[in-house]
Structure formats: structure tokens, C-alpha cells
Amino acid sequence: MPELPEVETIVRKLRDGQPVERGLPPYPTPVGHVIMSAWTNWPRAAYPSAAAITRDLPGHRIESIGRRGKYIVFTLSTSSLSTLACCLLIHLKMSGRLDVLNAESSRDKHVHFAFALDNGYEIRFNDARKFGREYLVSDSSEITGPLGPEPLDPAFTLKAFRQLIAGKSGALKPLLLDQTFVAGIGNIYADEALWRARLHPLRRAGTLDAGEVAALYRGIRAALNDGVKHEGSAIDWVYPEGNYQDHFRVYGRTDQPCRRCHTAIRRIVVGQRGTHFCPKCQRQEAR
DNA sequence: AGCGTCACCCGGACGC
DNA sequence: TGCGTCCGGGTGACGC
Numbered sequence: 001m002p003e004l005p006e007v008e009t010i011v012r013k014l015r016d017g018q019p020v021e022r023g024l025p026p027y028p029t030p031v032g033h034v035i036m037s038a039w040t041n042w043p044r045a046a047y048p049s050a051a052a053i054t055r056d057l058p059g060h061r062i063e064s065i066g067r068r069g070k071y072i073v074f075t076l077s078t079s080s081l082s083t084l085a086c087c088l089l090i091h092l093k094m095s096g097r098l099d100v101l102n103a104e105s106s107r108d109k110h111v112h113f114a115f116a117l118d119n120g121y122e123i124r125f126n127d128a129r130k131f132g133r134e135y136l137v138s139d140s141s142e143i144t145g146p147l148g149p150e151p152l153d154p155a156f157t158l159k160a161f162r163q164l165i166a167g168k169s170g171a172l173k174p175l176l177l178d179q180t181f182v183a184g185i186g187n188i189y190a191d192e193a194l195w196r197a198r199l200h201p202l203r204r205a206g207t208l209d210a211g212e213v214a215a216l217y218r219g220i221r222a223a224l225n226d227g228v229k230h231e232g233s234a235i236d237w238v239y240p241e242g243n244y245q246d247h248f249r250v251y252g253r254t255d256q257p258c259r260r261c262h263t264a265i266r267r268i269v270v271g272q273r274g275t276h277f278c279p280k281c282q283r284q285e286a287r
Numbered sequence: 288a289g290c291g292t293c294a295c296c297c298g299g300a301c302g303c
Numbered sequence: 304t305g306c307g308t309c310c311g312g313g314t315g316a317c318g319c
Contacts, residue, residue, distance in 0.1 A: 094312040
């Protein structure tokens with residue numbers, strides 16, 4: 001459920017030393033600090049392996065913290081202890097969160113990966129459902145290479161989007177969820193973008209006219225920008241962060257009135273995913 | 288290429 | 304209260 005806006009919020013707060021959950025104390029930014037040790041008790045989440053990460057992560061300095069799609073990217077530089085530059089990527093998947101806490105404090109039972117810094121703090125990957133993954137690679141593109149463009153990047157123009165969607169023929173909802181098409185959109189923001197564009201989730205990409213392609217482009221950008229503005233969505237106990245859930249137009253609003261036309265929002269399943277839309281203003285047929 | 292299906296997990300919701 | 308069952312989320316693998 002962390003999608004682009006949630007991951008972006010997490011990255012910004014991590015850089016600034018702000019906790020992900022209200023009530024937890026702030027902490028010094030990890031940027032500039034050297035990793036002293038690494039630990040995991042869930043080897044299958046570690047790429048290339050738990051042994052490689054616990055062996056090779058210590059000694060690196062955290063140069064910067066960024067985001068690509070739904071991946072959190074720690075760019076690591078060399079230090080006196082280590083001579084190879086590399087990247088640590090973390091994908092939170094469903095239930096992951098990152099906490100920065102005093103290394104002496106006891107770890108929650110759902111922490112499966114942690115690394116300690118030279119300032120007494122420890123970055124902890126807390127993941128109740130164990131779907132998350134961490135990757136230590138020399139070049140982040142090894143992991144993020146297949147991803148499509150960043151939808152909020154200035155380079156992601158309407159012209160670029162037209163070229164991107166030109167060869168596509170399948171239904172819009174699965175297309176938006178395809179990270180190699182556009183990076184960072186998940187189930188919530190796909191539904192929200194389609195509502196804004198007035199396009200049915202099962203509409204075929206190849207049937208859109210120029211105006212509808214533009215509407216979809218604007219819908220994607222508006223939904224994601226709005227999500228970032230509200231610091232993401234806190235839709236259950238996993239991510240007690242932003243308040244975008246209070247602004248959902250369709251997601252999770254089954255049987256509630258459409259905010260445009262008051263028709264009851266419908267829920268269908270598309271590609272195993274709950275999909276919410278307004279049956280009146282998101283018509284399936286082409287104009 | 289695109290689509291369907293399953294697997295990976297487990298906390299929480301729900302029904303009894 | 305306790306127990307059983309189902310759900311859902313992102314993604315990769317696999318089969319058609």
C-alpha cells in the first residue's frame with residue numbers, strides 16, 4: 001500500500017529525521033553517517049543474500065536517500081572502512097515501514113532487517129507480512145532498470161505519455177499497475193487517476209482519443225500530486241502517516257455517492273484487485 | 288503481448 | 304471469549 005506518494009513522504013521524513021508515526025521521537029538525519037553493522041533474521045528478503053548484505057553493508061556512508069518508483073534508494077559512498085560505492089534499495093511492499101530508533105532499544109518482533117549507524121541509531125525495516133525486500137547492488141539500475149518513467153518528473157510530459165501509451169491495447173487498470181509502464185502507481189492511485197480522467201478501469205488503452213489520453217495523463221499526475229500534498233494515505237494500521245484517505249474519490253467508497261454525480265460507487269475485481277469506479281461518469285465505451 | 292492464476296505472508300475483520 | 308475462515312496488498316513466476 002505504500003505507493004509513490006507514501007514512499008515519497010517516507011523518504012522526505014527519513015531525510016529530515018521525522019518519525020513515520022506520530023508520537024515517536026525525531027532523530028538525526030541518517031544522511032552523512034556511516035553504517036557500522038547490519039542484521040537480518042529473514043534471509044529470503046535479502047538480495048543478493050543475507051550473508052552478502054550483512055558482510056558488505058557495514059563501512060559505507062549514506063550519501064543520500066531518494067526514491068525510484070516504490071523503491072527507497074540509499075546511495076552509499078566509500079569511507080575509510082569500505083572502498084566500493086553501492087546502493088541499498090528497500091521495497092516496503094504491503095506492510096513495510098522504516099523506523100530510526102536508538103540502537104539500544106529493543107526491536108519490535110516484526111523487525112526483520114536493521115542496520116546501525118555511527119551515531120547510536122539504528123534503521124529498522126519493520127514488516128509484519130514479510131513481503132518487503134532489501135537489495136544491495138553496485139548500481140541501482142540493476143533493480144530499477146525495468147521501471148517506467150517517474151510520473152511526477154518534469155520529463156514526464158504529455159507528449160512522452162502519448163508515445164508511451166501508443167502501442168498499448170489492454171485494459172487501463174492493469175496497465176496503470178504495470179510498473180514498467182509508469183513507476184509508482186498502485187491500486188489506490190490507479191482507481192483515483194481513472195476517476196479523475198472519467199475513464200472506466202476496463203476501457204482498452206487503444207480506444208482512447210487524444211483528449212482522453214490527455215485526461216488520463218492529468219488524472220495520474222493530479223492524483224499522485226494530491227497524495228504527496230496530503231503526505232500519503234493511512235488506510236490501516238500499517239502506515240499511520242498522511243490523511244489522503246479523507247480525500248479519496250472512489251477507493252474504498254463502495255456504495256457511497258460519487259463526488260461528481262452522486263451515483264453509487266461500484267466495486268469490481270480486475271486482475272484480482274479490488275477496483276472502484278463511478279458507473280455513470282466512467283463509461284466503458286469510447287466516446 | 289496480454290491476460291489469468293497462484294504464491295508469498297499474516298493481522299484484522301467477521302461469523303459462529 | 305475463542306476459534307475458524309477469509310481478505311487484501313505489490314509483485315514475480317508461470318501457463319495459455
